[in-house]
Amino acid sequence: MDLVPAFALRIPQQVITRLMGVPSALMGQFGQAATGLFDTSAGPADMQRSMDTVLELLGEMVAARRDHLGDDLVSDLIRAAEQADNPLSDEDLLAQLMLVVIAATETTVHAIGTLIVHLLTHPAQRALVVGGEVSLDDALEESLRLQPPAASVPLRFAVRDFEDAESGQVFRKGEPILIHAAAAGTDPDVHTAPGVYNVRRPTRRKHLAFGHGPHVCPGAPLARREVVIAVSRWQERFPDARLAVDAARLPQPHSFIANGFTEIPVLLG
Ligand code: HEM
Known part of the structure; x- marks a missing residue:
């Protein structure tokens, strides 16, 4: 089987649709459209279609939830949007929800x-x-x-001219900055033999996988639970599973942001 669609993708998709309170009737459509957002082989027209579908479904959900607020993320955001001094427009609310779908799904799929x-x-x-x-x-x-x-985190903009002391690189106000967060995890000044997978490594928590600062991932505790629960169940259920191809041949996303494997063929044993 291919572990990505059959297992890794399903977990975060189900978690996020439940967390957001996607009505069960819309669940299938929503899952399909959200998958489309991560189809790296999709052309611009297909991608636009997936985004339009997700926004349309989110719009339907928000409209349905307004009348029946519940204990879910969409209802919480509607309440927060209405109570704020400077209320969120419907467009901003949908953009926030879309951000959650995007931020919560592909990242967790790759983590698993x-x-x-x-x-x-x-x-x-x-x-x-x-x-x-x-x-x-x-x-x-x-x-x-x-x-x-998430190998790199797009995008920051310099709020003033400055020179990075370490590299001497000068940034002008307004210039975009792409931070390659993955490099922090393999910094040889911090990690001994950084390329080696060593579960006993004392510095294993010194990484920027969830970002840093005001935009640090708010979903990190949830994501960690999802991955640990999913992978422990997987190990219990398929203790003899093995890769069906050489690990070096596992395809990776055509992306400098998403970092993981797009297909993981395994033999279940
Ligand atoms: C292993 C899984 C995950 C990884 C590696 C990850 C990684 C990240 C990173 C690196 C950022 C920072 C982006 C930046 O600095 O601009 C971020 C932001 C964010 N993440 Fe996650 N994430 C994961 C799972 C989740 C989940 C499960 C949720 C929600 C349920 C989530 C929601 C968000 C949101 C809403 C933001 C934007 C925060 C902001 O801009 O203030 N993430 N994530």
Whole structure:
């Protein structure tokens, strides 16, 4: 089976649709449209269609929720938008919801897939986890350090002219800055043998997989639980699973942002 569509993608999709309170009747359509947002082979017209469909479904959800506010993220955002001194427009509200769908799905898919690939390709490390000597949480942090699902974080803009002391690079006010967060996890000044997957690494938590500062990922605790629960169940259910192809042949997204595997063929054992 291909682990990505059959397993890794389903978990965050189901979590986010439930968290957002997507009515069960819309769940299938919403899941399909959200998948379209991450189809890296889609052309501009297909991508636009997926975005329009997601926005349309979110619009329907917001309209339905306004009359029956519940205990879900969409209702919370509607309440917050109405109570704010400077209320959010409907367009902004939909953009925020779309951000959550985008931020919460592909990242978590890659976190699940990459952790499983790391474990399948490092049997000695996996044995430490299966034997209970190292927690799956630690194995995940090491996976996030070595291969974070969002390799770079677009986009920052310089608010004033400045010179980066370390590199001497000068940035002018208004210039865009792309931060390659993945590099922090493999900084040889911080991590010994940074390219090695080592679940006992003392510095495994020193990474920027969830960003830093005011925009640090608000979904990090949820994402960590999702990945650990999903991967522990996967290991229990398929203890003899192995990759069906050489790990070096696993396809990766054509992206300098998304970082993971687009297909993970496995034999279940
Ligand atoms: C392993 C999974 C995840 C990874 C690696 C990840 C990574 C990130 C990173 C690096 C940022 C910072 C972007 C920046 O600095 O501009 C971010 C922001 C964000 N994430 Fe996550 N994320 C994950 C899962 C989630 C989940 C499950 C949710 C929601 C349920 C979520 C919601 C968000 C939101 C709303 C933002 C924007 C925050 C802001 O701009 O203030 N993320 N995420």
